[in-house]
Structures are given as structure tokens and as C-alpha cells.
Amino acid sequence: MAWLHTWAGLWFSWLLYAVFLTGTLAVFSEAISHWMNPEHAIEEARTAQREAPTVDRSRRLDMAVQYMSRNHGGANMWEIWPVNRHHDNGLVAYWFDQNHQYADAELDPDTGEPLPEEHHGEGRQTAGGAHFVNFHYTLHSPGIGLWIVALAGMAMLVALVSGIITHKRIFKDFFTFRSGKGQRSWLDAHNAAAVLTLPFQFMIAYTGIVISSLTLMPAPIAGVYGTGPDAERQYLAEYTGDTPPARTGQPLAVPALEPIVARAEKLIGQEARAIVITHPEDGSMRIGVYGWNEDAETRSRISSTTGMAEYSAATGELLRSRPAGGVAGGAPSLLQQAMSDLHMVKFGGLAMKWLYFVCGLAGAAMMGTGAVLFMVKRRTRMGDEFGAATARMYRLIEGLNVAALAGLGIACIAYFWANRLLPVALEQRAAWEIRAFFGAWALTLLHAWLCSPRRAWIIQLSLLAALCLPLPALSPLAVGDHLAAQIARDDWESAGVELATLAFGMLAAWGAWRVARRKPAAARPARGATPAAPASIQEISHDHA
Structure with a gap:
């Protein structure tokens, strides 16, 4: 064992x-x-200071249905978020495309027309x-x-x-x-x-x-x-008891959604988050209403499922429901x-x-x-675990230790630096941020094998500290935002990230200092081994962290 x-x-x-x-x-x-x-974060703070607009949910639902009917009438599923808290309380529609993948469109709450991709500004x-x-x-x-x-x-x-x-x-x-x-x-x-x-x-x-x-x-x-995919969908449908009926082929207009939504909200005791229409504009159409989980609810339940009520569009009959925290399928x-x-x-x-x-x-x-x-x-006890390759294997493991531990930290903070330094208009910008992560990590592995282990630990921990500690100072230069302003506007998400990088930076600096001040220990032969270990192994043991 x-x-x-x-x-x-x-x-x-x-x-x-x-x-x-x-x-x-x-x-x-x-x-x-x-x-x-950060651009979105600053705009979000400004929006929070303004008075929330009055939402005519009934009109939003009607406009979303009209848009979906015009553009995606053949889809097997429509999903409408009339007040999407994650999109500045905007109106969003989703559907399954021909490949059974989620597709979406953010709609103008005033006209029901799709908004251009750049409507959020310079984010x-x-x-x-x-x-x-x-x-x-x-x-x-x-x-x-x-x-x-x-x-x-x-x-x-x-x-x-x-x-x-x-x-x-x-x-x-x-x-x-x-x-x-x-x-x-x-x-x-x-x-x-x-x-x-x-x-x-x-x-x-x-x-x-x-x-x-x-x-x-x-x-x-x-x-x-x-x-x-079809087999997996059939399994999941039977597993959860959510097997939709077959299409009838008989056309059926989507009924007014607001009365159904209000009825469902009263039943599940939650505000409506999403309205899911299965087999839209067909006689088998079903309308499911899903609720929002409030913070207080997530603190008291392990299951994060929301309340749900599903109705027949043809008869208005309640087909199934579940309370918040419950699931279908037992x-x-x-x-x-x-x-x-x-x-x-x-x-x-x-x-x-x-x-x-x-x-x-x-x-x-x-x-x-x-x-x-x-x-x-x-x-301090060099044995013969890998035969003639023992020294090389120990050197390999030492390098992997440095790159996996200190190097991964450098890769993570390099990802944050790339976010601030890469041009906003750069094509495939998100992919370049991830490339910066993997590129930095690969360089730390190369460095760990080119340097002695002790020196590699000192350099990489020092570099990690040097990247973490000034990161909060980069925001004012790159985006015109700073830690004090984040705290002043109660933006503790942004402030928390920058404070955490300071904490990790100080920890890395302390680690580099401890490694640098520690004197290397002399190697001693393993029990039963010859007194003199190979020179390559002795060098490893003298250059330890």
C-alpha cells in the first residue's frame, strides 16, 4: 500500500x-x-445606479414568439427569457438548430428585432x-x-x-x-x-x-x-420521465403566454426565468415555465433545480410540475x-x-x-530505483515539480496579463489569451530543465511574485479602472480578483526568499549503497529547493 x-x-x-x-x-x-x-463591469455599475426600467413582460413574450415564428418555425424547441438578469435584463430567445445545438439571439425589448453583436459596446x-x-x-x-x-x-x-x-x-x-x-x-x-x-x-x-x-x-x-446522440437523448428522456409526445402534424398557434406564466409562477412560488415551448406551432405543443432561484434558496438547498410547471398548449391542462429543488425521475x-x-x-x-x-x-x-x-x-539518500537512468529520472521529476507547481502559477497570471495587454479588437482574442496560458507554461517547463532545480525554483517563484504584485497597477493603465474605484462602487468581484493576486504574489515572494536562504544539504549514500553517488545525482541533491 x-x-x-x-x-x-x-x-x-x-x-x-x-x-x-x-x-x-x-x-x-x-x-x-x-x-x-472591465468595460462591461463599469457599464454594469453605471446601469445599477440608474432607475430600473419598467418591463412589459407580456409584450416581450409576444414579440419573442413573433420573431421565432418568422425565423425558426421548424425548430423543435423555443426558449424565451423575457427578463434575462445575465444580459442587462434584456430579452433573449434560444432554439435548437438543425444540429441539435443551442443557438440564441438577443432581441431589442422595444422592437423585438435581433440586436447587433456589438450592441454591448467595446467589451x-x-x-x-x-x-x-x-x-x-x-x-x-x-x-x-x-x-x-x-x-x-x-x-x-x-x-x-x-x-x-x-x-x-x-x-x-x-x-x-x-x-x-x-x-x-x-x-x-x-x-x-x-x-x-x-x-x-x-x-x-x-x-x-x-x-x-x-x-x-x-x-x-x-x-x-x-x-x-438520438440514443442518448432517448435515454435521458426516459430517465427523467420527460418524454415529449410525437408531433401530430396539426397546426396550432402559440397561445398568449403571459396568463400561462402568471399561473405557473403562482404554482411554483418563483418568478419566471424561462419559458420553454416544445414542438412549437404543432398540436402536441407544450409550454414549460421555469423559475429563478434567489440567493436565499441556494443557501438552503443542495439541489439547484428551480421550480417548473408544464402545460398543454391545446387544452391549458397542467401536465407536470416540480417544486424548487426537486427533480423529475425520482x-x-x-x-x-x-x-x-x-x-x-x-x-x-x-x-x-x-x-x-x-x-x-x-x-x-x-x-x-x-x-x-x-x-x-x-x-540525501540516492538509491538505484531506475538503474542507470536514476539520475536522469530524478532530474526529470525535479523539472516537472518546478514547472507543475510554480510554472502553473505563472501560466495563470500570464493569462490575466494577456487579458489586459492584448488589443481589444484582436481577432480570436479569447483564443490568444488561452495560448498565452499554455505558452507561458511550456516556457516554464523548458526553463526548469535548463536550470539547476534550486535556481529554477528561485527564479520561477520570483517571477510569479513579480507578475502577481503589479497586476492591480496594470488596470489603471490598460482600462482606466483601479482597485480603489472598484471598492468605492462595491465591485467586490473585480476587487477580490486583484486582492487575491496580491496575496498569491506575497506568498510566492516568501517562497522564493525561503528557497534562496536555505543552504543545500550534502548528499549521503543510501543504506547498502556505495559511499560515492554519481556526480550527476550529487549535483541534483546540492541544488534542491
């Missing part, structure tokens, strides 16, 4: 560290997206916090990337279980940390980060695998329903929904997000300290 814990942990520690760090940042993906589109194109969300579970490769991350998640569960089995004093390590003791300190840090957040680490790894079960375990579904669906919301922290409000953020950083620290500990234990 000790062997399993060591090697399963080591070979996946670099990837798991990246998954945990970017997943932790993804907890505040909306705040990061807000900061990375920059950016991937925002979605970059961290997508990377942490697909590595920006939805096919093979999802499988790689899932395999790493399984390896994490193996490492956690084997670590518990081999742990002789798990409860004592709740309260044990000895600083300045070399290998003992790294082991204490690794144990403390793991033990203090052990329930969280199990939960986040397990739920991350479960919510991708359709992809990871396709055989049972394929055996019953076949393969392909206990299995509720369990799947709860697993998903547990992983994505869609409950508990801001306090729960901060708890996940801190526990996520502890998980990243667990991976990072484990990877460093592997080499710390071997720097």
Missing part, C-alpha cells in the same frame, strides 16, 4: 495539482469573468473564468481530456485510500506541524493538508467522476438504446443532481464558495507537497 500510494500519487500528482488549482479558481469563475471584461472578447472551468475537467480537449482527468481522479481515490491505510497516526496529524525540519516538515505539511480536508478530497474526486458517468460508462446505455435523478451540485458548489452562497476555495487550495497543497516530498526523501 505504501508503494501504491507513492507511485500512484507521484505520476498523477502534477496533473492533479493542475486540476485542483484551476478547479479552485473555477469556484470564482464568474468573478474572474467579470474582472476580465473585450475573453474566455474569462470559463477557461479554468474547462481546463480543470477536460484540459480543453472534451474527448480525450475528460478521460485523462477521470483517470487521474481514480488515481487520486487510490492514493487517498492507500494513504489512510498506511497512515499510522492520522488523528495526531490533525495538530502536528514541525517547521524548519526538512523532510519532516514536508511530510507534516503533506499529512496536514490531506487529513484536515480529507472528506472534501474524497467528495470532490468521487463526484467529479460520477457526474461524467454517461461518458465514462457508456456500455449499459449503448446495450439498451444503441449509440449516437431518487436516481435527485442523487445525480445532488452529486453535480456538490461538485460545482451551487449551494450555500458565498460562504460555501470560500470554504471550497480554501479546501481546494489545501488539495493542491497536498498534491504539491507530495511531489516535492518524493524528491526531498531521495536527495
Whole structure:
């Protein structure tokens, strides 16, 4: 079990560290997206100061139906958001295109005509916090990337279980940390980060695998329903009890939506968020009304589903409904929904997000300290684990440690710098921000293998601090905004991002200082080994962090 814990942990520690760090940042993906589109953030603050316009929802619904009937009459589904809180209270329509993909159009609330793409003004194109969300579970490769991350998640569960089995004093390590003791300190840090957040680490790894079960375990579904998108849709429809009727072929005009929406709101006890019309303009047409979750509701329920009521367009009969927090399909669906919301922290409000953020950083620290500990234990006792290639393998691992831990931090902050420095009008601007992330990360890996390990740690931690600490000063120069103004207008999303970068910068500067002042330890031969280790191994041991 000790062997399993060591090697399963080591070979996946670099990837798991990246998954945990970017997943932790993804907890505040909306705040990061807000900061990375400063023009929109400033305009949003100005809009909040103005008196909210009066919304004639009935007229908005009628205009949206007319637009959809003229332009997308053959679509199997229409979805209307009459007051979209995420689009400046605008009017938005969605539909399924010929490829069964979501398409959308933002409509002018006064005329019902589609608005041009540039109507939001000079806002920059950016991937925002979605970059961290997508990377942490697909590595920006939805096919093979999802499988790689899932395999790493399984390896994490193996490492956690084997670590518990081999742990002789798990409860004592709740309260044990000895600083300045070399290998003992790294082991204490690794144990403390793991033990203090052990329930969280199990939960986040397990739920991350479960919510991708359709992809990871396709055989049972394929055996019953076949393969392909239509088979998956049929499975999901039966699983949730949401099987739409077949089209009748008889034309049926869409009825006035406002009376139906008002009736549904009274039933579910929530303001209407979206109106979904299945088989529009057909005799089988159904009209579903979905509610908005208020902040107070998300703090008291694990399931993030909203209230819903669905009616027959032909008769007005209530066909099905669910309360807020409920799901269609019974206990299995509720369990799947709860697993998903547990992983994505869609409950508990801001306090729960901060708890996940801190526990996520502890998980990243667990991976990072484990990877460093592997080499710390071997720097002073050079053995023969890889035969003649031992020195080269240790050098490879040292370089991966530096690039995976310090280098990933540099890549993340380079992504933020790219957001501020790239021209606003640059084509494929969001893609260039992501290229800056991967490009910076690749350079740190090259640097870590060109420099001695100790020097690479010092340089990369210093560079991380040098990029983090001045980032708040970049905003006034690049976008005319600054930290004091953000706090003054209660824009704590933007201010939080900049304050967090200052905190990480100071932590990186402290780490660089600690590595620089620490004297390298002399290598001593392993038990049973010859007294003189190869010169290449001695050089590694003398240049440690």
C-alpha cells in the first residue's frame, strides 16, 4: 500500500495539482469573468445606479414568439427569457438548430428585432473564468481530456485510500506541524493538508467522476438504446420521465403566454426565468415555465433545480410540475443532481464558495507537497530505483515539480496579463489569451530543465511574485479602472480578483526568499549503497529547493 500510494500519487500528482488549482479558481469563475471584461463591469455599475426600467413582460413574450415564428418555425424547441438578469435584463430567445445545438439571439425589448453583436459596446472578447472551468475537467480537449482527468481522479481515490491505510497516526496529524525540519516538515505539511480536508478530497474526486458517468460508462446505455446522440437523448428522456409526445402534424398557434406564466409562477412560488415551448406551432405543443432561484434558496438547498410547471398548449391542462429543488425521475435523478451540485458548489452562497476555495487550495497543497516530498526523501539518500537512468529520472521529476507547481502559477497570471495587454479588437482574442496560458507554461517547463532545480525554483517563484504584485497597477493603465474605484462602487468581484493576486504574489515572494536562504544539504549514500553517488545525482541533491 505504501508503494501504491507513492507511485500512484507521484505520476498523477502534477496533473492533479493542475486540476485542483484551476478547479479552485473555477469556484470564482464568474468573478474572474467579470474582472476580465472591465468595460462591461463599469457599464454594469453605471446601469445599477440608474432607475430600473419598467418591463412589459407580456409584450416581450409576444414579440419573442413573433420573431421565432418568422425565423425558426421548424425548430423543435423555443426558449424565451423575457427578463434575462445575465444580459442587462434584456430579452433573449434560444432554439435548437438543425444540429441539435443551442443557438440564441438577443432581441431589442422595444422592437423585438435581433440586436447587433456589438450592441454591448467595446467589451473585450475573453474566455474569462470559463477557461479554468474547462481546463480543470477536460484540459480543453472534451474527448480525450475528460478521460485523462477521470483517470487521474481514480488515481487520486487510490492514493487517498492507500494513504489512510498506511497512515499510522492520522488523528495526531490533525495538530502536528514541525517547521524548519526538512523532510519532516514536508511530510507534516503533506499529512496536514490531506487529513484536515480529507472528506472534501474524497467528495470532490468521487463526484467529479460520477457526474461524467454517461461518458465514462457508456456500455449499459449503448446495450439498451444503441449509440449516437438520438440514443442518448432517448435515454435521458426516459430517465427523467420527460418524454415529449410525437408531433401530430396539426397546426396550432402559440397561445398568449403571459396568463400561462402568471399561473405557473403562482404554482411554483418563483418568478419566471424561462419559458420553454416544445414542438412549437404543432398540436402536441407544450409550454414549460421555469423559475429563478434567489440567493436565499441556494443557501438552503443542495439541489439547484428551480421550480417548473408544464402545460398543454391545446387544452391549458397542467401536465407536470416540480417544486424548487426537486427533480423529475425520482431518487436516481435527485442523487445525480445532488452529486453535480456538490461538485460545482451551487449551494450555500458565498460562504460555501470560500470554504471550497480554501479546501481546494489545501488539495493542491497536498498534491504539491507530495511531489516535492518524493524528491526531498531521495536527495540525501540516492538509491538505484531506475538503474542507470536514476539520475536522469530524478532530474526529470525535479523539472516537472518546478514547472507543475510554480510554472502553473505563472501560466495563470500570464493569462490575466494577456487579458489586459492584448488589443481589444484582436481577432480570436479569447483564443490568444488561452495560448498565452499554455505558452507561458511550456516556457516554464523548458526553463526548469535548463536550470539547476534550486535556481529554477528561485527564479520561477520570483517571477510569479513579480507578475502577481503589479497586476492591480496594470488596470489603471490598460482600462482606466483601479482597485480603489472598484471598492468605492462595491465591485467586490473585480476587487477580490486583484486582492487575491496580491496575496498569491506575497506568498510566492516568501517562497522564493525561503528557497534562496536555505543552504543545500550534502548528499549521503543510501543504506547498502556505495559511499560515492554519481556526480550527476550529487549535483541534483546540492541544488534542491
